[in-house]
Amino acid sequence: MAGKVKWVTDIEKSVLINNFEKRGWVQVTENEDWNFYWMSVQTIRNVFSVETGYRLSDDQIVNHFPNHYELTRKDLMVKNIKRYRKELEKEGSPLAEKDENGKYLYLDFVPVTYMLPADYNLFVEEFRKSPSSTWIMKPCGKAQGKGIFLINKLSQIKKWSRDSKTSSFVTQSTKEAYVISLYINNPLLIGGRKFDLRLYVLVSTYRPLRCYMYKLGFCRFCTVKYTPSTSELDNMFVHLTNVAIQKHGEDYNHIHGGKWTVNNLRLYLESTRGKEVTGKLFDEIHWIIVQSLKAVAPVMNNDKHCFECYGYDIIIDDKLKPWLIEVNASPSLTSSTANDRILKYNLINDTLNIAVPNGEIPDCKWNKSPPKEVLGNYEILSCAFLHRPGARMLMERGSYDEELAQGDGADRELRSRQGQSLGPRGGRSRDSGRTVLTTWK
Secondary structure, eight states: OTTSOEEEESSOOHHHHHHHHHTTOEEOOTTSOOSEEEOOHHHHHHHTOTTTOOOOOTTOEESSOTTTHHHHSHHHHHHHHHHHHHHHHHTTOGGGOBOTTSOBSSSOOSOOEEEETTTHHHHHHHHHHSTTOOEEEEETTOOTTTTOEEESSHHHHHHHHHHTTOSOSSSOOSSOOEEEEEOOOSBOEETTEEEEEEEEEEEEEETTEEEEEESOOEEEEOSSOOOOOGGGTTOHHHHOOOHHHHTTSTTOOTTTTTEEEHHHHHHHHHHHTOHHHHHHHHHHHHHHHHHHHHHHGGGSOOOTTBOEEEEEEEEEBTTSOEEEEEEESSOOOOOSSHHHHHHHHHHHHHHHHHHSGGGOOOOTTSOSOOOGGGOTTEEEOOOEEEOOTTSOOEEEOBOEEHHHHTTTHHHHHHHHHHTOOOSTTSSEEEETTEEEEOOOO
């Protein structure tokens, strides 16, 4: 057994176990010496807990950062993004520039959101500015569409408050925290149905930030045609794309599972909207992902034993503007179709190739910047791009590497966002005869 990676998991999924066994790794129990532990978010709490935790050795790695919830809890994600914007404003960063209506030009990528009960009064003030709007309520710590509902009247929140046995919204209570967000009621529709994107993003370190985008994401479609009608606010088959909900619908298709590959979406949009606007949309999605990770990087416990594969949920509106809805710490590894099984098997395979180089006993001191040939279906996230008026934005995809980006500064980042040239070579500069990619900072 010397030299073999010893693995443990508390998530019994074939896409995981098959990948471990394929590498010749040896299964052990959590009470034995192990090198690699693919664990649930509940277990990670215990591992890094002050009371029950233990010190990991240099040959042990795990698949979550200790306080991943700074990104993956709905309320904390929004709180961190709001803080990040304010810090950039304080620094006078051009990235925090606003339009005449006070909206961020480059950082407006999450719907207006409040925490309940804490922000109830602020929410009421906002609601009254636009009383015909629809809002969506979500419990902060749940997934798979559980506990979500839509409202368009303040009386509905008051009723929910009474039903939840909460005496007042004005003071904090022991009841479960919710977020309430302005509902995107003009989603892009295909075949009359609403959909969202599930994209996989791997982070190997937060400081410096290194992240990878998985090419094989997918769209999840609702089974019932979309309508903004208030009479259908309670119909979750119209509004929520979660497979856990849609699979119970009468029109759910068990062969394709209501899913479409991101590549199919891209081809569809290129043929219906044009290549330039489609390219810009995907560039903006990559921008959102990097900015959301930068927002949480300062507060993330960047433990050297950790990596994490996140499931990003993005909705595109009918103006082709992408919105970040939430980020999942444990994206589902359950396979709803044959294609799903293949995708998730390959996702884990490619993740392990980056997290555990060569499938050998890990060393948490590795530089976490693997050679391009081992990335598989992961791509280096948006390193260099050029956008000129009337020309499609060009992007070189790969891992976002903050160490490479440090010298470029926010001005270069902003110019690339504004659509200005990054130089005569379209974002490439020459250094000692070698081509160097300019990167986002």
